[in-house]
Amino acid sequence: MIAVPGLLTGLALGLRGWTLAGLAPLLSYAIGGLTGPWAAAMGLPFNTLTYAIATVLFAGVAFGIRRLTVRRWPHEPAPKLWDLRGHLAIGACLVIAVVAGMYAITRGLGTLDALPQGFDAVYHGNAVRYIADTGDGSLFGTGTVNWYGDAFPVFYPNAYHLLSALIYQISGASIPATLDANMLLLPILLALALIALVREFRGRAALAGAVALVSVAPVFGIYESLTGGQLLPFALGNALTPLAAVALNRYLNRVALDTGFLMVLAAVGLLCVHSSTLFGGILFAGPLLVQRWVKNWRGIGRDLLALLPIAVVSVLVAWLQLFGALGLATSQVPYWGWPSEWRATDALGALLGFQHKLEAHPQVWMSIALLLGIVFFRKAGAMRWIGLSAGVTGLFYVVVSSDDSRLVMALSRPWWDDPWRLMTLASLALTVLAAHGLAETQAWLRDRLPWVRERFVATAALSAVVFLGFVAASNGLYAKANGDIVRTGFHQNDVAYQRVTPLEQTAIEELGKLVKPGQWVMNDRSDGSAWSYALTGVRTVAAHFDPMFPPSDADLLAKHFREYETNPAVRAAVQRLNIHWLILGRPEPGAKYSIGLQGLSDGAPFLKEVYRNQDSVIYQLNR
Structure with a gap:
């Protein structure tokens, strides 16, 4: 797929x-x-x-x-860049990187069908199930699982969910396994994108191999976005972001229909994965234009004129996504953003030390590689623009992390003013600089050892020493430490902090056996039952932990469901939604049932208990 x-x-x-x-x-x-x-x-x-x-x-x-x-x-074909030995070396580095990255993610998941515990993960799970069940590929359809009826329509770019739905259908795997499989692909997608970036700018094979290795090491490059399955489409989009520079450079170096078509597909693809990804691609690849224009300021007009039809065509083919995103930005959905994390100096230190709030220690060897990349920066050649890219994205993260002003919030709205996301975006250029540091260290040693420079075997051995030395020094590209960060979002060893406990999952599976097609289930937003649709296909009144803008029937029932016998409005809402069941799970720590469901965990005259375990109970409604 x-x-x-x-x-x-x-x-x-x-x-x-x-x-x-x-x-x-x-x-x-x-x-x-x-x-x-x-x-x-x-x-x-x-x-x-x-x-x-x-x-x-x-x-x-x-x-x-x-x-x-x-x-x-x-046009003339591009001259050959790497020989067979170079390709094999890059392939070997890619294999090491993918093994380390997939090991880290698997270590964090615990099992390959682990259920993500993050706040937004339930949206992604329900969205994949909805598309698979209904075939509705619209940009507002996935939100109707929770915001149905008279609720505010929710826009969400859905390329991630569309392909995941087909994977779910064909594989026969569970929804959690489908989401987890997508996570496992991220290391190879990111490594391939960065290798393609190096190839496009005619970097050495050593740099391509180094960038593959380094790509899976930064903890905030992939792994923080996977804690609890919170930012799955964003994480995918970030892994594909370097390709914006590949498509842009190919087009501007040879403005033609075929490169233009590729440019449109790349821009639209980033937008379809996540709205912020297109903006991230612009921030990442924009400095490429600066480098071009500094070398030839007379080419500014030519480049802008060449990009104009790309913009027009992209708007035409993706206007559904663009107007959906603009509609969300100007809608009644409140935008509060995230509070600043720390002072600017602390944020800069976290960025350069490859250490965020969840990590106990900085990733020192990544910092050393980055320092070497800065030392050897003048040798970056056609990729010098990556330094400006690192500066722009890094500075953006530092500002957002330390400043809550309205201007900063407005500029960072595509990323929901979230420092974590912007740190992940900044990691891309920092990764390339760190890889450049490793590659140029290998070149520096080679040039100072004549007996190495003149023999391929000796050069290969030196490369292995530098690159595998980095792998060893970083404890396998920080795979274990990164896996532990992923695990924090799945709470495999701490049931007390799980949004959906194993016993709640068992109850949801039992619910799937009891409910007939078309019947709905009353539930509460504060427990794990919001996952019922993703896990069993059973529709629940609340299908997200998010209480914002609930449908009027859902709001009424959350406040008054226990008045079923005496309140005609409650009975009418039950009739409209065809509710036949009630499931009550274990509320997340610090939460309580909605007032309309309080006091029902021990039953009521209009409820018949049909299943109970330590964390959940299922009732049939005596209608």
Whole structure:
């Protein structure tokens, strides 16, 4: 689902090698992210058939554009950059990185079907189940699981959920396993994207190998976003963000229909994954333009003129996502942002020390590699712009982390004024600089040892010493420590802090056996029953922990459900929603049941107990 459509479209566009491997997932998300909403607008379901048809259409258009471009505007192929030995070395580094990254995530999950405990994870789980069950690929459909009826319509970019829904359908795995599998893919997606970035700017094979290794080491690069499954689409988008610079550079170096088509798909793909990802791509890749214009200020007009049709076409094909995002930004949904974390100097120290609030110790070897990257910065060549990218994204994080002013909140709204997300974005450029430091250390040693420089075997051995030395010194690219950070969001060893306990999951599974199709279940937002739809397909009155803007019937029942026998309005709402059951789980620490459900855990005359364990009880409603 994630590789093949993008590979076919990329091949049709003339992409090959590492560039194709890096861009393929982004192209797949662009295809799926556009197909779902447009199919819904035309009254068509989103399923494997429509996705396959869309893939054929996109690949066909790409093939036609490529043929037309090559025929009418021939160009010379790029000269060979890396030999076979270089490719093999990069592949070896990629394997080490992926093993370390997947080990860290698996260590954090505990099991490959662990249920994420984060606040927003339930939205993603229910959204995947909703698309799989209904085929509704619209941008507002996933929110109707919780905000139904007269509730405020909730927009959410859904490329992540669309492809995950197909994976869920085809694999037969559970929703938690589907979400976990997507997490496990992030190390390889990020490493491939950064290798493609190095390839595009003609970096050495040593840099490509180093960037693969270093990509999975920073704790705030991947792992903090996975604590509890909170930021799954954001984490995916961040892993794909470096590809914005790849597509931009290819287009501006050869303005043509085929590179323009790739540029549109890359921009739209980032937008379809998450609204903030497109803005992150602009922040990350924007400094590339500065480097181009400093070298040739006369090219500013040419570049801007070339980017104009890209912007126009992107708006036309993705206007559903753009207007949905703009509508959310100007809607009645309040925007409070997040409080500042600490002083600017502390934030800068955390960034350069690769240590956030959850980590006990700084990642010293990452800091050393970053320092080396700064020392050898003048050797960055065509990638010097990455220094400015690190400065822009890093400064943005420091400001947001230390300043709560309205201007800062407004500028950081795409990231919900969240310092954690901006730190993750800043990690991309810092990772490339750290990798540059390792690669140039290898080159510095090589150039000072003539007997090494003149022999391939000796050069390879020196590279292995530098790179594997970094792996060893960092305790396997900090895999265990990073895994422990992921674990904090799953509370595998501390049931007291789980939003959904194992016994609640057992009760939800029993609920799925009892409820007939079309019947709904009354529940409370403060316990784990909001996961019922994702786990069993059973609709509940509350399907998110978020109490904001509930449907009027849900609000009424939360306040008055215990008055069922005496309140006609309650009985009418029960009738409208076809409620036949009540499930009460264990409220999260510090929370209480809604007032309309208080006092019902021991039963009531209109309730018949059908199942109970230590954390949950299920009642059948005597209607």
